[in-house]
Amino acid sequence: MAAAVDPTIAAVGPRVKALREAMDLSLRDLAERSGVSAPMLSQVERGETSPTLQIASRIASGLELRLSQLLRLDEEGMVSVVRSGEGRRGGAGGHAYEVLTPPLPGLRAEVTRHTLKAGAVTGGPGDPPRHEPGARETAVVEQGALTLHVDGAEHALHSGDCVTFDADLPHHFANHSEEEAVLLAIVSAGLRRS
Known part of the structure; x- marks a missing residue:
């Protein structure tokens, strides 16, 4: 029996792509920043594979985010605050x-x-x-x-x-x-x- 995939992790692909593009990063750029291979990042972005928590954490780090931010676990509604000095x-x-x-x-x-x-x-x-x-x-x-x-x-x-x-x-x-x-x-x- 296949393990159930956490829907929060499964839905991360389009968000990774949008965040990467918002930062003007290529797949290769994000691969270098995160230590996750470009082919793996591409599969995640297209929803062909769901990243493990370890991979998701490395992707978040490459995007200069905490894992909880990437997965939107700490967002309340549509408010996103960047604290002074944390940009x-x-x-x-x-x-x-x-x-x-x-x-x-x-x-x-x-x-x-x-x-x-x-x-x-x-x-x-x-x-x-x-x-x-x-x-x-x-x-x-x-x-x-x-x-x-x-x-x-x-x-x-x-x-x-x-x-x-x-x-x-x-x-x-x-x-x-x-x-x-x-x-x-x-x-x-x-x-x-x-």
């Missing part, structure tokens, strides 16, 4: 960022906080990949002064200024001042026809 982090060369929104399936906007030391710019190694076609970005300067370089034009921004632009155009923020600058950015995916 996904990255950056290099004087630019640090933290993704403040959770990697939820179907989430069409992402909020990030960027800290740029004097002389630092966004768009370097360790930064998020370029935005998808049709994406729009709204950014608020929380502290300091920055220059937005977008599609060959420059826009001076100061604390409290808010800017919205087509994020699929070549762009970066530069801190030309001697003070640290902080920027809150909201990227909405695919809202504009390309």
